[in-house]
Amino acid sequence: MTLNELKYIVAVAKEKHFRKASETCFVSQPTLSVAIKKLEEELGVIIFERRKQDVLITPIGEKIIKIAEEILERSQMIKEIAQESQEDMTAELKIGAIYTVAPYLLPKLIPEFHKIAPNVPLIIEENYTHVLANKLQSGELDVVILSLPFDEPNIETVPLYREPFKAIIPNNHPMAKIEGKISLKKMEKETVLLLGAGHCFREQVVEIYPNLLMNYHHDHLQRTLEGSSLETIRYMVASGAGISIFPCTSLSERDQGLFSIKDLSGQGAERIVALAWRKSFPRTKILQRFKEAIDKINLSCTKPID
Known part of the structure; x- marks a missing residue:
């Protein structure tokens, strides 16, 4: 017994005619007739008496059709509930973002998103990519913002923007006086401050530039130092402890005077920031609204990806 078979007998009961019923169900008359015959054989009863001009509903058929109408009505309610779930603009949205994106994107994103979806509460988490990936797969998070590549099974991604990298250099450092772009090659002999493993x-x-990980000078002084966050590294550079490379969105007017900011020459000194979610996540409308909010944000140093 299928919903289609129930739909067919309800249509015949209404139209009192097999051909007209097949037209309302958008199927051929033989398809409808065979399906109803199959249902009658499965149940071991006759639902309709076939006549040349019309059909008669048998007494047992009347009872079956009444229940069939109720089942079809309930099935439509299920579809409507599912649709409401997909378009729910009141349930919370659990989002995650990597540490080097969250502090610089989310303060601009949250108010913009609340303009579009004012009744959707946001639950926010910052974490490492591998932790966000696990939580996305388990359903603890609905959507995450991270950088590509991100290759996870059953996960959909959409690129948002390209973000160039910048060199930051203490003001009293000789490299701060260089005009134009800084070559990564010039950093080879410098003390470079990088984030710790896991970022x-x-x-x-x-x-x-793998040579940044060369650990020692000829005098065995460590050349690559690690910081726990971009904020820590920011002030280490300002204090003259070394130079570093930052994503451009992490730099702002407050950094003017703290250190020199230089463009990097060469290919590849950028990242692509993307949105990721489970392919099975049903609330497609809220995902669309979330991406719209990101697209509305003015991140002046980035390049949008169409």
Whole structure:
């Protein structure tokens, strides 16, 4: 017994005619007739008496059709509930973001999102990429903001923007006086401050220029120092402890005077920030609204991806 078979007998009961019923159900008359015959054989009863001009509903058929109408009505209610769930604009949205994105994007994103979806509470978490990936897969998070590449099974991603990297250099450092872009090659003999292991931004910087991880000078002084956050590294650079590479959105007017900010030359000194969610996540409308809010944000140093 299928919903289609129930739909067919309800249509025949209404139209009192097999051909007209098939037209209302958008199927051929043989398809409808065969389905109803199959249902009658499965139940071991006759629902309709077939006549040349019309059909008669048998007494047992009347009872079956009444229940069929109730079942179809209930099935429509299920569809409506599912649709409401997909378009729910009141249930909370659990979002995650990597440490090197969250402090610089979320303060602008949250008010913009609340303009579009004022009744949707946001639950926010900052974490490492691998932790966010696990929580996304388990359903603890609905959507995450991170940088590509991000290759996870059953996860959909959409690129949001390209973000260039910048060199930050103490004001009294000789490299601060260089006009134009800074070559990554020029950093090879400098003390470079990087984020600790586990940060995807660190891995991206090291992938671009692996020589930054050379640990010692000829005098055995450590050349690569690690910081726990961009904020820590920011003030270490300002104090003259070394130079570093930052994503451009993490730099602002407050940094003017703290250190020199330089563009980097060469290819690859950038990252792509993306949105990721489970392919099975049903609330597609709220995802669309979330992306719309991100698109409305003015991140002046980034390049949007169409």
